Amino acid sequence: MKRWVLLGLVGGLVACKKDKPVEPLACPGTEVQRLLPTAQAQKRKQALDDGTEPVLITYRPRVSGSAMANAESFAAGVKRMGGRVKHSFPELNAVAARVTPEVREALARDPDVAAVEPDRVVTALELPRLSPRALLGVVGQPNRTGSAGEYTDGLKMVQAPAVWDVNGDGVLDEGRPSGTGIKVCVIDSGWDPRHPELEAAVIAQKDFIDGDNEAYDQDKNDDGTVTWGGGHGTHTAGTIGAQLGAGGRVLPGGESNGVAGVAPTVSLMIARVLDTEGNGSTSDVIRAINWCTAQDADIASLSLGSPNESTLEKLAFEEAVQKGVLPIAATGNSGAAKVSFPAAYDVVIAVGAVNFNGEWANFSQYGAEVSLVAPGVNVLSSTIVGAxxxxxxxxxxxxxxxxxxxxxxxxxxxxxxxxxxxxxxxxxxxxxxxxxxxxxxxxxxxxxxxxxxxxxxxxxxxxxxxxxxxxxxxxxxxxxxxxxxxxxxxxxxxxxxxxxxxxxxxxxxxxxxxxxxDYVLQTGTSMATPHVAGVAALVWSSNPKLTNLQVREALEKSAKKLQGRVGLDPQYGWGLVQAADAISYAATKFPPAP
CATH class of the missing domain: 3.50.30.30 (Glucose Oxidase; domain 1)
Structure with a gap:
């Protein structure tokens, strides 16, 4: 079918010259179509367009009454003033709410209010991807047999296979630490439960975006279909705990078994705090780290951040560390001499990115807070199935x-x-x-x-x-x-x-x-962070009686110096995380009790 434009002028038709090109009409159905947000995304956006702003309200502790009773009282007070309470944090004497500017001013004048701060936006810390590249049921036993072809350049660079497959035969060595018994909480965009690499690894999940217990990286449409997100959380989770021999669909000529994670027998907990566009809130990060702690997580991996500090978020991470959690977060991807939060908090291990040559990646944010670096350029891992x-x-x-x-x-x-x-x-x-x-x-x-x-x-x-x-x-x-x-x-x-x-x-x-x-190459400090989380799981599984601070010391003191750097470097921190060396350090410095 041809498409031709009829030309005319008011007052009569004008003949066209035979040699003048005629612009064809667009074929039916090919007009520019803007992507419409999903029903869930539209509801979230409408909630933001009501003239209110998200805030975190910290109250002064009361002498009498339980923390829960006080939190309920604080929340009720905010509601009476016209605010819409999102969540209460009894252990932090705080409330997350949406309020008008007038209510915020009134709260700031309230003598019972210690602080009112923005419930700031947090985002996924990956770079745009430029490289070509069974629903959850009963948790299964992790595979122990696969192939050495699953060992990515990132895994080899951090010495992971040297810990659990010394002879490189594609089979986990009996008795060697591979993450068994250690829980890593992945605070991210959720996951794809259809991905075979993760089916046996995920033991718990919580969705803080949609408020349910299915932390899937997706939005539901009105017609019953779903729109999947970008796979950020599936990628980071795969780097930590992808299974041996559990390959999905791979590129022609690629390793049929897919990839292996740094700690292939680790237990993963998924906390979804980023929506399908990669955005989330401080209050949901706080809720997630509290949930991870309550679920007895050992390690929290956060490939997200914000350029600004949050007093309440800092307090939440400090309490998590006091309760035994080891938080690990990405420094950010702007290349600036300023580390993102929560990575910049003292109690959090801040992870920067290097390429496979051990060279600092110029997008990796840096500063005195950087603790370690790990591979973060063209990292191969799992993604949304078929995406x-x-x-x-x-x-x-x-x-x-x-x-x-x-x-x-x-x-x-x-x-x-x-x-x-x-x-x-x-x-x-x-x-x-x-x-x-x-x-x-x-x-x-x-x-x-x-x-x-x-x-x-x-x-x-x-x-x-x-x-x-x-x-x-x-x-x-x-x-x-x-x-x-x-x-x-x-x-x-x-x-x-x-x-x-x-x-x-x-x-x-x-x-x-x-x-x-089902696999993709991605770049960013988001990709470096789960390498460190996986190594931490290996160290901890080598001696489950280690404390979180002892594991951190082992990671930092055993790190490989890069580019001839000595001491703590603003770009490289202590250096490249090394699994085998960290386990040796921990065994020597903190030997198991006889």
């Missing part, structure tokens, strides 16, 4: 290496290959383009964003898009589409060299296949 795309292009039986664009649609399409030039308009695909579908070839360049090129091709009727690179040696590229247009068709890129060959297939059938796998 990580890879691409294949085939022309007349000849395969071409390609990389899917970030946020590409998933699917397979075969059709006539049509030259769409620079993709600068709908008309760039020419008269061969039809709404019945075709594969669009588009050259990189022309000052256009890739989403513009793909959108024009889609509006011309393309059911798949190939973008050819214009720089030699740049491979297929690491290009991205944005998420504000939906749905994208399968969209992939090829190298300059392959683009020249593919152009010889114009007019012939070409197949573009963008499929989803």
């Amino acid at each position: 990580s795309p890879f691409a294949a292009v085939d022309a007349a039986g000849k395969p071409f290496a390609s990389s899917p664009l970030e946020y590409s649609g998933i699917g397979k399409y075969s059709g006539k290959l049509i030259n769409c030039g620079l993709g600068d308009s709908i008309a760039s695909c020419g008269e061969e383009a039809t709404c019945e579908g075709f594969v669009a070839y588009v050259d990189r360049g022309g000052g256009l964003f890739f989403e513009e090129k793909a959108r024009h091709a889609m509006q011309a009727g393309a059911k798949a898009v190939i973008i050819g690179n214009n720089e030699a040696g740049d491979g297929a590229g690491t290009f991205t589409l944005t998420t504000n247009l939906y749905p994208w068709v399968p969209t992939t890129s090829v190298s300059l060299e392959d683009a020249g060959v593919i152009k010889g297939y114009f007019g012939q059938n070409v197949t573009v296949d963008v499929s989803g796998v």
